[in-house]
Amino acid sequence: MIKVLIAEDNAVNRELLRELLELRGYTVLEACDGQEALRIIDQTQPALLLLDIGMPVMDGFAVIRRIRENPRLAKLPVVAVTAYAMRGDEERILNSGFDGYLSKPVNPSSLAAELDRVLTKGIQPAKPDQAHEGQPAKKAGAVGATGSGS
Numbered sequence: 781m782i783k784v785l786i787a788e789d790n791a792v793n794r795e796l797l798r799e800l801l802e803l804r805g806y807t808v809l810e811a812c813d814g815q816e817a818l819r820i821i822d823q824t825q826p827a828l829l830l831l832d833i834g835m836p837v838m839d840g841f842a843v844i845r846r847i848r849e850n851p852r853l854a855k856l857p858v859v860a861v862t863a864y865a866m867r868g869d870e871e872r873i874l875n876s877g878f879d880g881y882l883s884k885p886v887n888p889s890s891l892a893a894e895l896d897r898v899l900t901k902g903i904q905p906a907k908p909d910q911a912h913e914g915q916p917a918k919k920a921g922a923v924g925a926t927g928s929g930s
């Protein structure tokens with residue numbers, strides 16, 4: 781059984797993610813804030829963390845920093861789940877140690893693709909375009925992170 785931890789303060793979003801994950805056969809753990817997420821990671825060693833950015837007590841950026849600073853957790857796949865859909869935020873997320881991100885509301889097929897991608901060895905870089913559906917991405921000049929390969 782592959783354990784996936786959802787760290788998300790919104791109960792409706794947690795439930796949606798839980799249902800999608802359970803449909804795909806994952807064992808789901810839940811945390812309501814960043815501090816609880818770190819504790820559950822410590823106790824249960826999930827295979828993957830879906831991490832909300834905006835959370836009370838400790839937000840997603842603080843959590844990913846703690847995870848990447850910890851040699852034991854440095855390789856834990858972490859996918860941001862965020863309502864921040866603008867280009868600058870994508871850049872910030874991908875430069876903060878996340879392995880990828882999904883924007884809310886989470887699209888089931890995007891979730892499936894992202895899980896498959898990060899749970900297989902050799903994580904490929906996230907494509908900047910797969911995250912925002914519905915919300916117009918602001919083009920704040922060329923960000924240069926597109927392109928193939930790396």
Ligand code: MN
Pocket residue numbers: 788789790832833834835
């Ligand atoms: Mn939130």
